[in-house]
Amino acid sequence: xxxxRVPAATGRPEDAADGLSQLPGSPGPAxxxxxxxxxxxxxxxxxxxxxxRTALILLFLLALGSVPGSVLPQQxxxxxxxxxxxxxxxxxxxWLARFSLFNVFAAPWFAAIYLLLxxxxxxxxxxxxxxxxxxxxxxxxxxxxxLSRLPxxxxxxSPLAPDAALAKASALLAGKRFRVRTGDGWISxxxxxLREAGNLLFHLALLALLVAVGMGGLFGYKADRLxxxxxxxxxxxxxxxxxxxxxxxxxxxxxxxxxxxxxxxARYVASGPDTGEPASFNAYLSYQExxxxxxxxxxxxxxxxxxxxxxxxxxxxHGYAPVFRxxxxxxxxxxxxxxxxxxxxxxxxxxxxxIKVPDARPQQLGFAGVFLPxxxxxxxxxxxxxxxxxxxxxSLVSYAGNLGMNSGVSQSVYxxxxxxxxxxxxxxxxxxxxxxxxxxxxxxxxxxxxxxxxISLAITYDPGQLPALLAAIAALAxxxxxxxxxxxxxxxxxxxxxxxxxxxxxxxxxxxxxxETFGAEFEGLSKDLSTALASTGMxxxxxxxxxxxxxxxxxxxxx
Amino acid sequence: xxVNVGLAQLSDHFLLATVFFYALAxxxxxxxxxxxxxxxxxxxxxxxAAPVAEQALAQAPPLPKVxxxxxxxxxxxxxxxxxxxxxxxxxxxxxxxxxxxxxxGGDGAGSAEAAPSRWRAGGAxxxxxxxxxxxxxxxxxxxxxxxxVTRGMAEHRVPWGNMYEFVMAITCAAVIAFLGLSFRFRVYxxxxxxxxxxxxxxxxxxxxxxxxxxxxxxxxxxxxxxxHVTAMTVAIGAYIVAxxxxxxxxxxxxxxxxxxxxxxxxxxxxxxRLPSADALDRLSYRTVIFAFPIWTFAVIxxxxxxxxxxxxYWGWDPKETWAFITWVVYAxxxxxRATAGWRGRKAAYIQLVGFASLVFxxxxxxxxxxxxHSYAGIN
Numbered sequence: 008x009x010x011x012r013v014p015a016a017t018g019r020p021e022d023a024a025d026g027l028s029q030l031p032g033s034p035g036p037a038x039x040x041x042x043x044x045x046x047x048x049x050x051x052x053x054x055x056x057x058x059x060r061t062a063l064i065l066l067f068l069l070a071l072g073s074v075p076g077s078v079l080p081q082q083x084x085x086x087x088x089x090x091x092x093x094x095x096x097x098x099x100x101x102w103l104a105r106f107s108l109f110n111v112f113a114a115p116w117f118a119a120i121y122l123l124l125x126x127x128x129x130x131x132x133x134x135x136x137x138x139x140x141x142x143x144x145x146x147x148x149x150x151x152x153x154l155s156r157l158p159x160x161x162x163x164x165s166p167l168a169p170d171a172a173l174a175k176a177s178a179l180l181a182g183k184r185f186r187v188r189t190g191d192g193w194i195s196x197x198x199x200x201l202r203e204a205g206n207l208l209f210h211l212a213l214l215a216l217l218v219a220v221g222m223g224g225l226f227g228y229k230a231d232r233l234x235x236x237x238x239x240x241x242x243x244x245x246x247x248x249x250x251x252x253x254x255x256x257x258x259x260x261x262x263x264x265x266x267x268x269x270x271x272x273a274r275y276v277a278s279g280p281d282t283g284e285p286a287s288f289n290a291y292l293s294y295q296e297x298x299x300x301x302x303x304x305x306x307x308x309x310x311x312x313x314x315x316x317x318x319x320x321x322x323x324x325h326g327y328a329p330v331f332r333x334x335x336x337x338x339x340x341x342x343x344x345x346x347x348x349x350x351x352x353x354x355x356x357x358x359x360x361x362i363k364v365p366d367a368r369p370q371q372l373g374f375a376g377v378f379l380p381x382x383x384x385x386x387x388x389x390x391x392x393x394x395x396x397x398x399x400x401x402s403l404v405s406y407a408g409n410l411g412m413n414s415g416v417s418q419s420v421y422x423x424x425x426x427x428x429x430x431x432x433x434x435x436x437x438x439x440x441x442x443x444x445x446x447x448x449x450x451x452x453x454x455x456x457x458x459x460x461x462i463s464l465a466i467t468y469d470p471g472q473l474p475a476l477l478a479a480i481a482a483l484a485x486x487x488x489x490x491x492x493x494x495x496x497x498x499x500x501x502x503x504x505x506x507x508x509x510x511x512x513x514x515x516x517x518x519x520x521x522x523e524t525f526g527a528e529f530e531g532l533s534k535d536l537s538t539a540l541a542s543t544g545m546x547x548x549x550x551x552x553x554x555x556x557x558x559x560x561x562x563x564x565x566x
Numbered sequence: 567x568x569v570n571v572g573l574a575q576l577s578d579h580f581l582l583a584t585v586f587f588y589a590l591a592x593x594x595x596x597x598x599x600x601x602x603x604x605x606x607x608x609x610x611x612x613x614x615a616a617p618v619a620e621q622a623l624a625q626a627p628p629l630p631k632v633x634x635x636x637x638x639x640x641x642x643x644x645x646x647x648x649x650x651x652x653x654x655x656x657x658x659x660x661x662x663x664x665x666x667x668x669x670x671g672g673d674g675a676g677s678a679e680a681a682p683s684r685w686r687a688g689g690a691x692x693x694x695x696x697x698x699x700x701x702x703x704x705x706x707x708x709x710x711x712x713x714x715v716t717r718g719m720a721e722h723r724v725p726w727g728n729m730y731e732f733v734m735a736i737t738c739a740a741v742i743a744f745l746g747l748s749f750r751f752r753v754y755x756x757x758x759x760x761x762x763x764x765x766x767x768x769x770x771x772x773x774x775x776x777x778x779x780x781x782x783x784x785x786x787x788x789x790x791x792x793x794h795v796t797a798m799t800v801a802i803g804a805y806i807v808a809x810x811x812x813x814x815x816x817x818x819x820x821x822x823x824x825x826x827x828x829x830x831x832x833x834x835x836x837x838x839r840l841p842s843a844d845a846l847d848r849l850s851y852r853t854v855i856f857a858f859p860i861w862t863f864a865v866i867x868x869x870x871x872x873x874x875x876x877x878x879y880w881g882w883d884p885k886e887t888w889a890f891i892t893w894v895v896y897a898x899x900x901x902x903r904a905t906a907g908w909r910g911r912k913a914a915y916i917q918l919v920g921f922a923s924l925v926f927x928x929x930x931x932x933x934x935x936x937x938x939h940s941y942a943g944i945n
Contacts, residue, residue, distance in 0.1 A: 059901060059904075060905070060907070060908075063901055063902055066898045066901070067894075069894055070891045070923070074887075074891065076887050077882075077888060077931070084881065084882060084883070112882050220880075276781060279780065281780045281781065284781070285783065287787070309785055309787065309875060310785070310787055310788040310790075310871075310874050310875045312874055321876065321877040465876075465877040467877045472873065472879060475879065476866075476870070476879075480866070483862050483863055483866060486858070486859050486862060487859050490855050490858075
């Protein structure tokens with residue numbers, strides 16, 4: 008995460024922070040302009056692309072590019088708001104659309120940013136992975152000549168001969184999981200290689216995350232379905248209200264389950280300042296994984312989706328569907344069933360809807376109006392006081408004429424095109440369940456027989472979901488490892504001292520930033536080392552090492 | 567379950583007490599700048615605070631520089647510090663202005679450090695004003711925690727379900743983070759610059775943002791609120807502290823530059839009581855290092871929750887978009903800080919941009935942009 012790249016453009020080794028810069032191949036001089044030709048230019052371009060500076064700039068472009076996506080309405084999230092924006096800013100909106108600003112996250116320029124960023128990332132991470140494998144087999148570098156120049160160093164005397172002292176020091180460091188290299192009169196040891204591994208894991212996991220998101224976009228699908236209590240549907244394209252498949256999904260890929268809504272219950276806060284706020288929703292479903300499979304039941308709630316055949320079904324909305332029976336002028340019952348009304352006020356569930364009766368004779372009939380769950384009369388105006396159905400009523404305006412359903416133009420089931428219809432003179436009167444409107448001129452009768460509830464379901468299938476989650480967890484793990492593990496080196500030099508003993512120099516150096524705790528670790532190590540070197544007994548080393556591993560000396564993966 | 571009105575009122579009283587204590591603490595921190603003794607254990611010049619704060623940052627006790635001794639003597643000698651220069655660990659050789667360079671010349675503070683105690687550990691002592699300020703901060707924190715806990719008990723739910731409660735929680739997290747850092751690294755004087763905005767935020771909490779205790783909307787009925795929002799709270803608290811360090815770093819760095827070229831530089835007396843620019847920068851970095859993985863985790867947890875609640879793990883909802891922007895900019899900060907030419911002031915500005923997007927996500931997105939995360943409770 009930190010000290011990732013040597014910026015290729017400058018190529019100074021100290022650019023990679025904290026001395027972790029012995030990456031081979033710090034790029035050489037900048038290309039001679041006008042010199043070699045395309046190969047040099049490609050190489051130069053690749054170096055620029057994979058440089059830290061470019062990655063940083065792309066990162067900021069990514070952040071900057073996301074901003075309009077949150078400030079302007081987005082087609083994929085709220086298409087209606089986009090239309091409203093068009094209406095409010097007729098001059099500006101087409102220009103914004105030209106730059107895909109109403110669909111930022113699917114825009115070509117946005118894709119260009121993140122693809123370049125990930126290319127830059129890949130160009131950096133993949134070569135590093137190979138170097139990492141190489142480095143993992145390499146030994147630590149030779150000990151410097153003068154250890155007292157290191158940030159931390161200590162000199163101690165030992166009665167042991169230099170070779171014996173070094174052997175003990177080597178055993179001690181190896182026991183603390185340092186990678187030890189010995190030479191003539193010196194030891195070099197290093198620890199914390201995991202840091203680089205964590206760093207790599209993080210960046211590779213981000214690449215994997217992008218792939219997983221892409222997989223979901225190609226092979227997944229989303230759909231919506233409104234379901235009235237007592238009804239059921241099968242997961243087929245025709246039965247779904249809205250179907251948004253990924254690029255590589257065809258209708259035959261849909262999982263063949265079916266779902267029925269047995270009943271739905273909603274509870275609301277009945278008192279206090281939050282009166283009317285919802286308290287809980289339960290949709291009691293029966294479902295079959297495939298035709299002929301056993302029927303199962305599920306209590307669908309917000310935050311508790313149904314998982315059927317790896318497809319997830321969510322409860323995302325609810326409302327009322329008043330039930331109407333319409334008899335036409337000839338006396339035939341030409342309509343009998345629930346009609347979903349759409350809530351216009353979420354706190355009271357006052358809902359609007361239309362009833363279309365194309366089979367009515369002599370003329371087609373249409374009705375538009377409102378459903379009020381708890382009807383109150385406020386100064387002659389009907390309102391709903393509460394979302395629960397304590398005093399349900401409908402209030403309708405009646406039309407007769409041509410519904411226009413055969414004109415070939417697709418119609419919304421929630422809107423009445425009254426262009427070729429005329430309003431019928433019916434005294435406006437709210438209907439309680441069981442009450443009827445008798446239409447004038449013997450055109451028929453509408454009866455409000457009761458109501459049911461409906462729910463809207465979101466159905467999503469995203470095969471990239473689990474890989475995305477795993478990639479995200481891997482990224483987090485890599486991040487933690489790269490932040491918590493510190494690379495550090497220690498060196499020991501022993502020279503012959505007085506009375507057959509030796510003078511031992513011990514020096515250390517932390518190689519990453521935020522490695523302040525290395526001071527404490529070094530102090531503990533030097534204590535252990537001086538303890539080990541003070542005893543001459545041959546049995547001592549093996550007994551010494553476990554004894555000396557007191558907590559402060561091994562804060563390896565701590566902090 | 568109905569709201570327990572008595573407990574809810576108690577919580578409101580605790581909030582007022584918190585504002586009161588914190589406001590007094592701010593006065594006391596300011597009093598330290600105005601009236602605090604300048605000399606105390608500090609031996610020399612105005613920059614004295616720097617090595618000691620850095621030493622605390624390095625968290626290493628004075629290191630043994632042991633003369634060559636004989637046999638057994640080495641054993642005890644290794645544990646007894648002599649003539650100890652502050653043990654500073656720079657990231658490596660050749661880092662300009664690094665702690666090592668300053669530490670090497672910092673022998674002057676040696677005598678004071680020989681017997682370190684929490685309050686008089688050398689250059690950045692906690693004088694009476696600071697001690698009073700810290701005590702008031704701790705008292706305010708206690709009442710704030712009580713306020714949050716009683717609020718949760720009154721509502722029988724997690725006490726961060728709307729914007730009022732969330733601001734309470736993040737300021738609480740920021741104060742905890744500050745106190746922790748303050749006791750560990752002795753950067754008490756930073757308290758003024760952190761606590762003053764917090765008092766303002768809590769004042770807004772009590773007036774503009776106030777929302778009466780009530781139940782959660784069904785969309786928030788999930789144990790994920792504990793995981794996602796709590797992690798966000800902790801991360802934001804730490805980011806607030808980091809941003810405070812960074813602003814002070816920028817001021818201190820500007821001051822040091824001006825002094826270096828001999829221009830008149832203001833705020834000298836205030837800056838003398840603060841850690842050095844370098845120490846502030848490093849403290850800020852460390853705090854971001856702490857916050858960034860938590861933020862990452864919180865975003866992942868939010869994605870899992872979003873998947874359960876809304877049917878997709880990522881949908882570019884405005885809140886998600888800004889959490890993403892914040893993540894990207896802080897990631898940029900971490901990279902920039904490790905890149906030549908970006909280190910220092912540029913990186914610091916990047917961090918502040920990240921913090922600005924964080925604040926916008928908290929305030930702007932809650933109040934002005936409609937999205938799925940519309941739980942602010944403000945009309």
